[in-house]
Amino acid sequence: MTLAAAQSRYEAEVSRQWSAHPADGAHDLGHLRRVWTRAQLIALDEPCDMAVLLAACMFHDLVNLPKSHPDRARASTLSAEAACHFLRHDGFAVDKLSAVGHAIAAHSFSAxxxxxxxxxxxxxxxxxxxxxxxxxxxxxxxxxxxxxxxxFHADDPMALHRPHDDRAYALDHIETKLLKIVQTMQTAPGRAMAAERAEWMLSFRTRLLREIG
Amino acid sequence: MTLAAAQSRYEAEVSRQWSAHPADGAHDLGHLRRVWTRAQLIALDEPCDMAVLLAACMFHDLVNLPKSHPDRARASTLSAEAACHFLRHDGFAVDKLSAVGHAIAAHSFSAxxxxxxxxxxxxxxxxxxxxxxxxxxxxxxxxxxxxxxxxFHADDPMALHRPHDDRAYALDHIETKLLKIVQTMQTAPGRAMAAERAEWMLSFRTRLLREIG
Incomplete structure (x- = not known):
């Protein structure tokens, strides 16, 4: 099966499973396709088993729990199990299943x-x-x-005189989590892309603060 | 009463009335203060009765109905009535009440x-x-x-091959509404600020499309 054929097949399965538990608007097929597109770019410098990488990309959010869900930290492990269950019955190479499962389980912050x-x-x-x-x-x-x-906090958007609270104020999330992502990147191409995006994100914040100041 | 004292008084009243019907996160005291700050900037070139302008700014979203509410088009008129009711009992100059009411009623798109x-x-x-x-x-x-x-639409974010639908896709809102705002601006300083912000907004969209493409 070509990668393109496998991708169609996996998208159909994700859609089927998601239809029972609709995810939020930030997790949709578009997200999966973008992750796969970028994974292929990174893999130009970090050679991968592309069948494993494709399956891992398409199924990584298969079990998608909201941030407030008590089992949130287990979502990626549950996704890995559900993905391997499907792939095993779909004729995916058995000796590669654990590689798919590990990639999915390990992708999540909270896991x-x-x-x-x-x-x-x-x-x-x-x-x-x-x-x-x-x-x-x-x-x-x-x-x-x-x-x-x-x-954002109306009087103190930069949290200069209060603790950060990204549940209450979206803008706080840049400091509490997003900028830290750059330090967690695992590959050289990923690190470079993350640094460029983080820099742009800071320019967005500067502009926003100027507009609201 | 100074403008600063009046502002504190109006903020307390808005908070009191809003507490019974919590607004969305895009409509809070911060929004009112930013509108007032920008109104004062615009008023440097467009001389205003500042007591009227302050009251209109602080009370313009007093009755804040969600976009999906059937009375949405009447929200600004209801806000004007509620504001005038409060101001009349608060000792606001009676001969200026209709000016406040008109400014509030007229601010809304849908009205x-x-x-x-x-x-x-x-x-x-x-x-x-x-x-x-x-x-x-x-x-x-x-x-x-x-x-x-x-x-945004995963396959056609720019709506090149489909009608725009900003209920389904946030990004469509730039084209269906936001860029049109520039044409509706009423003052020279407002027009200049709107044009600069719209241009930046398009640069945001270009960057987003590049990232997701």
Missing amino acids: GITPMTTEARVLQDADRLEALGAIGIARMFHVSGAMGGGL | GITPMTTEARVLQDADRLEALGAIGIARMFHVSGAMGGGL
Whole structure:
């Protein structure tokens, strides 16, 4: 099966499983395709088993729990299990299943699992890039709207005189999480892309602060 | 009463009335203060009765109905009535009440009321600037998240081969509404600020499209 044929097949399965538990607007097929596109770019410098990488990219958010869900930290492990269950019955090479499962399980922040393979490192980087740059800004404010949070603290948007609170103020998320992502990148191409996106994100914040100041 | 004292008094009243009907995160005291700050900047070139302008700015969203509410088009008229009711009992100059009411009623898109006074034109411009620039981007994605919409169409983000649909895709809102705001600006300073913010907004979109492409 070609990668393109496999991708169509996986997208159909993700859509089917997601239709029972609709995800938020920041997690859709577009997100999966962008992660796969970027994973392929990173893999130019970090040679991967592309069948493993594709499956890991397309199924990494298969079980997608909201940030407030008590099982959130287990979502990537549950996704790995569900992905391997599907792939096993779909004729995927049995000796590669554990590589897919590990990449999926290790991609998540909250799981705290160290990526041990190139495919796992590439998926983690490709997924984390979605939190940076203009797409990161779009997702950050979108998620805060969906969760009922505010845009920023009206009197102290930079949190100079208060603790950060990214549940209450979307803008705080840049400092509490997004800028830290750059330090967690696993590959050289991922690090370079993350640094460029983080820099742009700071220019967005500077502009926003100027507009609201 | 100084303008600063009046502002504190009005903020307390808005907070009191809003506490019964919590608004979305894009409509808070910060929004009111930014509108007032920009209104004062515009008023440097468009002389206003500042007591009228302040009251209009602080109370313009007093009755804040969600975009999906059937009475949405009447929200600004209801805000004007509620503001005048409060101000009349608060000792506001009776001969200026109708000017406050008109500015508030006319600020809204959906009301379709033409602003007939300088204060009404300045408030409308100051409020519309909130939809442009980085703050416009933040609010656009935040509101779409709160309303359960998506970020953009995964296959056709620019709507080249489909009709625009800003209920479904936040990014469509730039084309369906935000860029049109520039043409509705009522004052010379407002027009200049709107043009600069719209240009930046397009650079945001270009960057986003590059990242997701």
